[in-house]
Amino acid sequence: MILVQDQLKDQSEVRIDIEDRGYQFGDGVYEVVRIYNGQYFGMEEHLIRLERSAREIQMTLPYSIELLKERLEKLAKANDIRDGHVYLQITRGVAERTHQFPLQQAPFLVAYARKSPRPLSKMKDGITAITTEDIRWLRCDIKSLNLLGNVLGKQKAMDTKCDESIFIRNDIVTEGSSTNVYIVKNGEIWTHPANNFILNGITRQVVLDIAKETGITVHEETFTKNELMDADEVIISSTTMEVTPVISIDGTQVSNGEPGKVARTLQEKFNERIAQLQRVKN
Numbered sequence: 001m002i003l004v005q006d007q008l009k010d011q012s013e014v015r016i017d018i019e020d021r022g023y024q025f026g027d028g029v030y031e032v033v034r035i036y037n038g039q040y041f042g043m044e045e046h047l048i049r050l051e052r053s054a055r056e057i058q059m060t061l062p063y064s065i066e067l068l069k070e071r072l073e074k075l076a077k078a079n080d081i082r083d084g085h086v087y088l089q090i091t092r093g094v095a096e097r098t099h100q101f102p103l104q105q106a107p108f109l110v111a112y113a114r115k116s117p118r119p120l121s122k123m124k125d126g127i128t129a130i131t132t133e134d135i136r137w138l139r140c141d142i143k144s145l146n147l148l149g150n151v152l153g154k155q156k157a158m159d160t161k162c163d164e165s166i167f168i169r170n171d172i173v174t175e176g177s178s179t180n181v182y183i184v185k186n187g188e189i190w191t192h193p194a195n196n197f198i199l200n201g202i203t204r205q206v207v208l209d210i211a212k213e214t215g216i217t218v219h220e221e222t223f224t225k226n227e228l229m230d231a232d233e234v235i236i237s238s239t240t241m242e243v244t245p246v247i248s249i250d251g252t253q254v255s256n257g258e259p260g261k262v263a264r265t266l267q268e269k270f271n272e273r274i275a276q277l278q279r280v281k282n
Contacts, residue, residue, distance in 0.1 A: 025099075028059075028090055029089070029142065030089035044069075049143065049202065050090070057142060062108075078113075093108045122163065123244050124259070126248075127162075127163035128163055137149070140199055141200060173223055181235075189218045207266055233260035242267070
């Protein structure tokens with residue numbers, strides 16, 4: 001079952017119009033929300049960000065956040081998702097193909113749920129990454145459907161048998177192709193400030209909250225590629241990758257090439273947040 005507008009439908013019944021502006025222009029926004037033990041993680045925050053992204057492209061959500069919550073809960077249950085994620089996108093709708101907005105906008109919503117395991121081995125052992133030029137547009141804070149720059153970055157990593165590309169803009173590290181990036185130096189965390197050059201990840205917000213709660217100093221400040229390569233630890237985070245250490249960049253190992261203490265602390269505390277979901281439900 002998938003969610004189309006505000007109704008659950010069998011996927012075989014659904015057709016997408018060839019003049020949907022999401023298909024023709026990437027004119028829309030999306031979110032991916034993780035499900036642990038049958039419970040959504042950070043759904044409220046994801047939907048608030050979805051609403052903001054829509055507002056930034058002059059689009060209004062077709063339904064209230066409360067109604068979306070209710071329908072997404074039903075979607076997960078209908079597909080018997082215990083551990084997985086839901087993908088939700090809203091386009092500006094169907095209209096004759098012209099670049100300007102249609103006079104009458106009718107946003108079109110589609111969401112589906114999928115089972116997906118946690119990346120436990122990568123979280124335990126760490127991943128490899130490369131650096132690449134950040135060629136994306138200047139509104140990376142909007143979670144839009146326009147992801148070609150991210151796609152090319154991820155493919156470049158795959159082509160070199162790495163897991164992630166870390167974007168560099170004018171010698172400043174911004175983020176990964178599908179993750180936020182942090183460095184650790186002398187037990188303190190640095191990460192790019194949440195402005196138009198990065199997406200303010202929901203997992204990023206949780207990580208920074210955990211760090212502050214644990215007494216780890218956090219600097220939401222820019223850092224250079226040299227500082228990245230000289231870091232004691234490098235960590236990425238996202239809805240699907242959670243909190244994962246980076247052990248090698250551009251073929252050079254990070255520090256001693258092993259996941260570090262700060263990464264392990266963040267992972268432990270992140271697991272506690274996941275465990276809280278079940279306790280709250282019960």
